[in-house]
Amino acid sequence: MLRTILKVVNRSLQQFALSTWITAISIALAGGLLMSIFLIQTQALAAFTGGAIGFDAVLGARGSQLQLVLNTVFHLETSPGNIPWSMYKQIKKDARVKLAIPYAVGDNYRGFRIVGTNEEIFTKFEYQKGKKLLVNKGGRFFNVQKREAVIGSFVAKETGLRVGSKINPYHGFIFDESQKHAEEYVVTGVLKTTNTPTDRIILIPIEGIFRMSGHVLRGGGEEYKAEANKAIDDKHKEVSAVMIKLNSPLAGFQLQRLINRQGKVASFAWPINKVVADFFSKMAWITKVLELIAYLVAIVAMASIIASLYNTMNERKREFAILRTLGARKHIIFSIIIMQSTMIAFIGSILSFVVAFAIMSLAKYITYAQTGVVLEVFQQNMALVWVPLGMVVLGAIAGLIPAIKAYKTDIAKNLLPSS
Numbered sequence: 001m002l003r004t005i006l007k008v009v010n011r012s013l014q015q016f017a018l019s020t021w022i023t024a025i026s027i028a029l030a031g032g033l034l035m036s037i038f039l040i041q042t043q044a045l046a047a048f049t050g051g052a053i054g055f056d057a058v059l060g061a062r063g064s065q066l067q068l069v070l071n072t073v074f075h076l077e078t079s080p081g082n083i084p085w086s087m088y089k090q091i092k093k094d095a096r097v098k099l100a101i102p103y104a105v106g107d108n109y110r111g112f113r114i115v116g117t118n119e120e121i122f123t124k125f126e127y128q129k130g131k132k133l134l135v136n137k138g139g140r141f142f143n144v145q146k147r148e149a150v151i152g153s154f155v156a157k158e159t160g161l162r163v164g165s166k167i168n169p170y171h172g173f174i175f176d177e178s179q180k181h182a183e184e185y186v187v188t189g190v191l192k193t194t195n196t197p198t199d200r201i202i203l204i205p206i207e208g209i210f211r212m213s214g215h216v217l218r219g220g221g222e223e224y225k226a227e228a229n230k231a232i233d234d235k236h237k238e239v240s241a242v243m244i245k246l247n248s249p250l251a252g253f254q255l256q257r258l259i260n261r262q263g264k265v266a267s268f269a270w271p272i273n274k275v276v277a278d279f280f281s282k283m284a285w286i287t288k289v290l291e292l293i294a295y296l297v298a299i300v301a302m303a304s305i306i307a308s309l310y311n312t313m314n315e316r317k318r319e320f321a322i323l324r325t326l327g328a329r330k331h332i333i334f335s336i337i338i339m340q341s342t343m344i345a346f347i348g349s350i351l352s353f354v355v356a357f358a359i360m361s362l363a364k365y366i367t368y369a370q371t372g373v374v375l376e377v378f379q380q381n382m383a384l385v386w387v388p389l390g391m392v393v394l395g396a397i398a399g400l401i402p403a404i405k406a407y408k409t410d411i412a413k414n415l416l417p418s419s
Helices: 001-014 019-051 065-074 085-093 153-159 206-210 250-261 272-282 284-325 330-371 382-399 399-408 411-415
Strands: 055-063 097-109 114-116 124-127 136-139 149-153 185-191 203-207 241-246 266-269
Touching: 019 330, 019 382, 055 065, 055 085, 055 250, 065 097, 065 241, 065 266, 065 272, 085 097, 085 241, 097 206, 097 272, 114 206, 124 411, 136 241, 136 411, 149 153, 153 185, 185 399, 203 206, 241 250, 250 266, 284 330, 284 382, 284 399, 330 382, 330 399, 382 399
Parallel strands: 114 203, 149 185
Antiparallel strands: 055 241, 055 266, 097 114, 097 241, 136 185, 149 203
8 A cells, every 4th residue: 555655646746846846945945054054053163162272361452352362363353452572471481371372463465364473383382182283385484584484274275375485464454455565475384284273374473573564563652663683672572462371270260360350451361262152152143043044944845835735636636536436545645645745845855965065065165264163064963863854744744734635535526527
């Protein structure tokens, strides 16, 4: 009997192929959108709050801790300002601090952030436990007397720069042809891919930021312009932020209270993952809106199943009447319609993985290009199970109304020649 039902369903799907595929595609769009939303939501939260950062805290100018973290860790947003070099030296000597690396920003190359820092970014910093920044091609720079640069792997891919290429920085964080600096830097190395925001930046010696044309140092409270072949006194220097690795969580608590509650000059963003998590919690409504849209699309898809099957009932009344005269019971006719709606939903659910793959592939590229954070196209997530199953169940439910109509088919009436 099941074999007969499947044959009838298969023939019907072929007979009404256009409406079948249109309905299946609408289901695929709903399912793919839902799966993508949940995948992006969970992965983005995990990547931004617990991904490969390598630092515990950031010390920077007084202001928003979120802006400070986004600017220095993820290389987004503008810099909240600078702090004196003396604060960097002070925090570096603190026994509670394991590692302190200065960052100076303010320039870009074709939209990619240029970060001035020191050699410890290569020798001591680990973006993950046991993993340091390694140069894939060429070598490190850090002869501070030379204008040399090491670029991230994504920068190399997008710009075509390679070892030996020469670049001129542009002032500001947004690429503007009119803001070109006269200084020319030579690319001495390309970093191995880390799948972190570091892939999107260009590293140069911090001295290069201090001496960049048009830059003014205010570390000593007064404007100071670096002069060629003349050493810069530490009192004039300033940094955009200090990236910090702590010896213990207690150290973070103590420094946070000391700097944020008692000081008035700087902000201490700690722990980094909590700062970002607070941001995500405030923006959770965006995900909810997207979920609601996906659910509405799913409802529309289910309605299309009902409409599609219901509209074919008039054409199939005679077919069902003939089946009844051949011995098919009412529940068989009922089952045929339910099976047909379920099959349409099943086809749509399979196609939803294609839709999800397309959305996630695009999301992966955009997220990596803009933040350096890598999303997996398909990561283990229960949404990949319950969404397709849910769509199939909803498809079966959607078939109830047309199935009831088929169940009530009048044999005698629909066998008349006029029918």
